[in-house]
Amino acid sequence: MSINIMDIVGRVSYHCDIIFRVIDKKEEDGKEIAILYGEDMRLIADAPIDDLVIVSQSTRERVTKELVSMEEQSLQLFRQDVDLLKQRQEYEATDGYSKSSNYFQIPGRVLHLDGDPAYLEKCLTLYEKIGVPVIGIHCDEKEMPLKIGKLIDYYRPDILVITGHDAYSKAKGKKGDINAYRHSKHFVQTVKEARKRIPHLDQLVIFAGACQSHFESIIHAGANFASSPYRVNIHALDPVYIVAKISFTPFMERINVWDVLRNTLTGEKGLGGIDTRGVLRTGMPYNKDQNDEYY
Known part of the structure; x- marks a missing residue:
């Protein structure tokens, strides 16, 4: 069976542990090589065509069902967190419920800059469900350092997400060598360019990275949160859960890193960060008749 671009495949040598889609092909040392993007993990990989098999529809449906269940559980836990935050804020704003809200x-x-348009759409759908105001832009990872400055100047975000695909290659060097990673150096450069515009860690909160990314370099470049401390794969939606928590936390409150990570799909092996302030602002008065379209 021939393998074509956009086919959904698994790697035989890895027991089809991750489902990929074929996004390109190339010739290398006389062999036909496929360029693969993870369907649900932010991983990019190369594989010989003869190591690939088409994933059956039944297998795809089973994996999708399992992942949807995990996503729904994370979303439910996140919403519980947000509800608790709102209850506490209402209590404080109404002086212990003694005044009108x-x-x-x-x-x-x-x-949100994303190297994968399909993942970007998934993330935007989740942002909308949660209620986070977002601008999503598809941008190739290599182009991100060149474009980020003007994008920050134009959109003036409170939170910046820099993500896409990445992978560590043992053949290219040790795990400490950033050149052994597909796109980590581009994420690092993008974070550095963003920090030239807004140096303060609490004036612009940054998440950067993808599967197996060089966590330490990204954090040292100026990110508040990054992947991947243990060089594991991260789920496509993990960046959304992290920044949504920040978006809904009041700016006077410090965010405990574990509180941010515990409701993600990957957890602390794939994600990490530093103590950061929230960015939610509360104001008054609220005129329901005039302001519904804004709040």
Whole structure:
């Protein structure tokens, strides 16, 4: 059976542990090589065509069902967290419920750059479900350092997400060598360019990285949160859960890193960060008749 671009495949040598889609092909040392993007993991990989098999529809449906279940569980836990935050904010804004709840809230605005248009659409759908204001832009990882400055100037986000695909290659060097990673150096460069515009860690909160990314370099470049401390794969939606938590946390409160990570699909092996302030702003008064279209 021939393997074509956009086919959904698994790697025989890895027991089809991850489902990929074929996004390109190339010739290398006389062999036909497929370029693969993970369907649900932010991983990019190369594989010989003869190591690939088409994943059956039944297998895809089974894996999708399992992942949807995990996503729904994470979303439910996240919503519980947000509800608790809102209850506490209402209590404080109404002086212990002794005054009317005549206030409004402005969550942090997100600028999300993604190297994969399909993943970007999935993330935007989740942002909408959660209620996070977001601008999503598809941008090739290599182009991100060149474009990020003007995008920050134009959109003025509170939170910046820099993600796409990445992978560590043992053949290219040790895990400490950033050149052994597909796109980590581009994420690092993009974070550095963003910090030239807004150096303060609490004025622009940054998440950067993808599967197996060089976590330490990205954090040292100026990111608040990054992947991947243990060089594991991260789920496509993990960046959304992290920045949504930040978006809905009041700016006077410090975010405990574990509180951010515990409801993600990957957890602390794939994600990490530093203590950061929230970005939610509360104001008053709230005129329901005039302001519904804004808040």
